[in-house]
Amino acid sequence: MRIDVVTIFPGYFDALELSLMGKARDRGLIDLHVHDLRDSAHDKHRTVDDTPTGGGAGMVMKPEPWGAALDGILVGAGAGSDAASEAGEQPLAEPAAEPLIIFPSPAGEVFTQAMARELAHEQHLVFGCGRYEGIDQRVFEEYAERGRVRLVSIGDYVLNGGEVASIAMVEAIGRLLPGVVGNPDSLVEESHEAGLLEYPSYTKPAEWRGRRVPDVLLSGNHAAIDAWRHEQSVERTRRVRPDLLGD
Numbered sequence: 001m002r003i004d005v006v007t008i009f010p011g012y013f014d015a016l017e018l019s020l021m022g023k024a025r026d027r028g029l030i031d032l033h034v035h036d037l038r039d040s041a042h043d044k045h046r047t048v049d050d051t052p053t054g055g056g057a058g059m060v061m062k063p064e065p066w067g068a069a070l071d072g073i074l075v076g077a078g079a080g081s082d083a084a085s086e087a088g089e090q091p092l093a094e095p096a097a098e099p100l101i102i103f104p105s106p107a108g109e110v111f112t113q114a115m116a117r118e119l120a121h122e123q124h125l126v127f128g129c130g131r132y133e134g135i136d137q138r139v140f141e142e143y144a145e146r147g148r149v150r151l152v153s154i155g156d157y158v159l160n161g162g163e164v165a166s167i168a169m170v171e172a173i174g175r176l177l178p179g180v181v182g183n184p185d186s187l188v189e190e191s192h193e194a195g196l197l198e199y200p201s202y203t204k205p206a207e208w209r210g211r212r213v214p215d216v217l218l219s220g221n222h223a224a225i226d227a228w229r230h231e232q233s234v235e236r237t238r239r240v241r242p243d244l245l246g247d
């Protein structure tokens, strides 16, 4: 999977050089390209924002740098405007799959494990990280007309921009790609994977500060262990997230 990120804070994405995401990149499972939006701001001061038209507090991200940045990514991917046909030539190869542009936004559809699974099938994702009071609305309109755009929220709280949300989504999606997680079985029994919260986990020692591991987990009876774990998942879900059970 190719992933492009557009941001005014590229350094945030150093986090994706670590751990599983870093290994996945080293092994070519994820091809991550981070673009500094200011490199697409061609005025002397590399301006990316301006005051809100109609008044109001804060600043809004200007459309021109976003247009230059996203065009550069889409045209490079053979999507958006077909450079070869514009030049009157036959494209040499099938254009790559059309990228999906994701703008993290508190006004977006809620990101879920089901969406992570869906997006793990994409060949090319582009994350546009807004800052300040957001991005000029015309950017969303422009690229929704030319291709596929989704505004996506990771939760109902206020962040300072889209970078943290993008990292969360890249990790949630990236870990589902074949070969990224060592043991694919570990993807099955996780919170939200089957619509339930995961059961409590234990390891050695069997007793710690007077607290014993549940006897069933020491029984070797795998049918009983599976039943206990499912029961624990359902009980935890009903207690903590009854909404997941439709209660």
Ligand SMILES: Nc1c(O)cccc1[N+](=O)[O-]
Residues within 6 Å of the ligand: 104, 105, 106, 152, 153, 154, 155, 156, 157, 158, 159, 160, 161, 162, 165
């Ligand atoms: N919540 C929020 C925000 O306040 C700013 C950017 C992105 C998000 N989000 O994805 O949830």
